[in-house]
Amino acid sequence: MSHYINPLHPSVHAGNISSYSTLGAANQVPLPAAPSAFLIPNRRRLPQTPYTPSGKWKSTSGRMQPLHNPIVFDMKGYxxxxxxxxxxxxxxxxxxxxxxxxxxDQVLAHAPHIRKITVHIRWPGYEYTEWARPIEVVTSRGPITRAALAQIIALNFARFCEKTQMERPQSPHWRIGHGSITFERLVLVSLWNPFEDAWQADVAVDF
Structure with missing residues (x-):
């Protein structure tokens, strides 16, 4: 990749760092879709629809718990x-x-009542593929760390790409597979909380 950032090198000058805010206020439900000022010019955000439960369930119970702030994932200096x-x-x-x-950082230590979350992947064109996987956020070593959580999310996306690479998407624009988008091109920006214990990854793609 011609614009690969080496996280072990010194950080960039402050004037070259994006002022983009990952999600803004925690109670904003829509996943961010606007272009971001990524330092890598061919990096684009993956548009996703936010998870909501079925209309009947939502109408009877509604949102019972407050939303949590997004958890961001950054390389040092970027x-x-x-x-x-x-x-x-x-x-x-x-x-x-x-x-x-x-x-x-123990990213969910402020919410000791949370012991498990569910990560949803809602990839455009593959919405027919239901992907919801639980993650234990309290481990034998204590609340899960930012790095450990990021690794589990990446593993979920690796498995999702394996599952869908031979499928025909409903829309070709974000097609997964050889010659299109592969796991190696994915960038984890943040994890955000659209509803109750449901979480979604804010993802970018390097084209």
């Missing part, structure tokens, strides 16, 4: 640029601690 999922997939715990901003 604010609001996201983190390569390929790096998350292949790197070990120690390496990620050197590469990721706040890697050891």
């Amino acid at each position: 604010s609001k640029q996201g983190f390569s999922m390929q790096e998350l997939y292949v790197r070990g715990e120690y390496a990620l601690e050197q590469m990721m901003q706040g890697a050891t």
Whole structure:
């Protein structure tokens, strides 16, 4: 990749860092769709529809719990640029601690009642593929860290890409597979909370 950012090199000058805010207020439900000032010019945000439960369930119970602030994933020195999922997939715990901003932060420690969340993938053109996977956020070592959570999300996207790469999407614009979008091109920007225990990854693609 010609514009690959090496997180082990010195950080960029402050004037070159994007002022983009990942999601804004925590109670904003729509997933961000506007273009972002990524430092890599061919990086584009993946548009996704936010998860909501079925209309009948929502009408009877509604939102019972407050939404949580998004959890961001940045390489050290590169604010609001996201983190390569390929790096998350292949790197070990120690390496990620050197590469990721706040890697050891216990990102949900402020909400001790949360012990499990469900990650939903709603990839455009593949909405017919139901992907909802639980993540235990309280481990034997305590509340899950930013780096550990990011690795689990990346693993989910790796499995999702494996599952859908031979399928025919309803729309060709964000097609997954060889010659189109592959897992190696994905960037994890943040994880946000559209409803109750449901969470979605804010993802960018390097074209």
